[in-house]
Amino acid sequence: MLQPIIEMQDLSRRFGDFIAVDSINMSIPPGEVFGLLGRNGAGKTTVIKMLATLLEPSSGHAKVGGFDVVQNAARVRRIIGYVPQALSADGDLTGYENLSIFAKLYDIPRAERKVRIRDALAFMSLSAVSRNLVKTYSGGMIRRLEIAQSTLHHPRVLFLDEPTVGLDPVARISVWEQLEKLQAQFGSAIFLTTHYLEEAERLCNRVAIMNRGKITAIGTPAELSASVGPNANFEEAFEYYTQDETSMRGAYDETSQTRLASHRLG
Structure with a gap:
């Protein structure tokens, strides 16, 4: 049995009295494309930052490639790539720079740099614009460049935080295609957060759904859909696993008020 490339044991993160991530337990095998889904504020970015050694856990443990993210943070950083939500490419430099x-x-190594850069640009379909300033690139081109940046060293794990947020549908599909090619060629595990359910369905072998810092479901998109009902789709599964008592009361109250208003208006 293969050793998991990512392991989390009771992983938690607090900010003061606020529990952003609450005792998560998950393992991800090598080569898997794994998606972490949830509504805004669910804790997705906090999880990815802990795994990428940017935030220390408040409690619990996590390992990436067998290395503890706190005790062996430098070793972890050598085997991962990380693409944050925020812009990480310098617009005043060219893609090559x-x-x-x-x-x-x-x-x-210096002797390998030119070849690695050339190959990365070609792989991400950016060779033709490699000498152009990045501030002239489209959103999709910038995202592909950022993925190229994070994979130059052929990482064992690639972390992507909302990789296609803000992109138009054509650019989003282009990024998906490049990620599929990347995973197929290098076999790296990919751990991504996303708000786009169609993105998770297309790219991910398995997904976990987060709600208020906890994992509420984990499995393939098809398995999670089936767990809700025989004819349920993935969107319905996501709605089911991200609901809570507060949102359910809100929906009830809203429905009640709507019906009362309709009754008064005849």
Whole structure:
């Protein structure tokens, strides 16, 4: 049995009295594309930042590639790539220059840098614009460049926080296609957060759904849909596993008020 590439044991993170991530237990095998879904504020970004060594857990443990994210943070950083929600490419540099900086940061040997950069640009279909300033790129091109930056060193795990947020549908599909090619060629595990259910259905082998810091369901999109009902779709499964007592009361109250108003109006 293969050792998990990512392991979480009672992983938690608090900000003062607020519990952002509440005792998560999950394991992800090598080569899997795994999605973490949830509404705004569910705790997705906090999880990915802990796994990428950007935030220390308040309690519990996590390992990436067998290395503890706190005790062996430097070792973890050497085997991962990370693409945050925020812009990470420098618009005043060319695409090639951005990749050159990252090649140095990743300690890629000088003799290999030009080839790695050339191959990454070609792989992400950016060769033709590699000498253009990044501020002239479209949103989809910038995202592909950021993925190229994070994979120059051929990481064992690639973390993507909302990889296609804000992109138009055509650009989003282009990023999906590049990620599928990347995973097929290098076999890296991909751990992504997303708000787009169709993105999770297309890219992910399995997904976990988060609600208020807890994992409420985990499985393939098809399994989660089936768990809700024989004819349920993935959107209905997501709604089911992200509801809570507050939202249910809100829906009840809203329905009640609507019906009362309709009754008064005849």
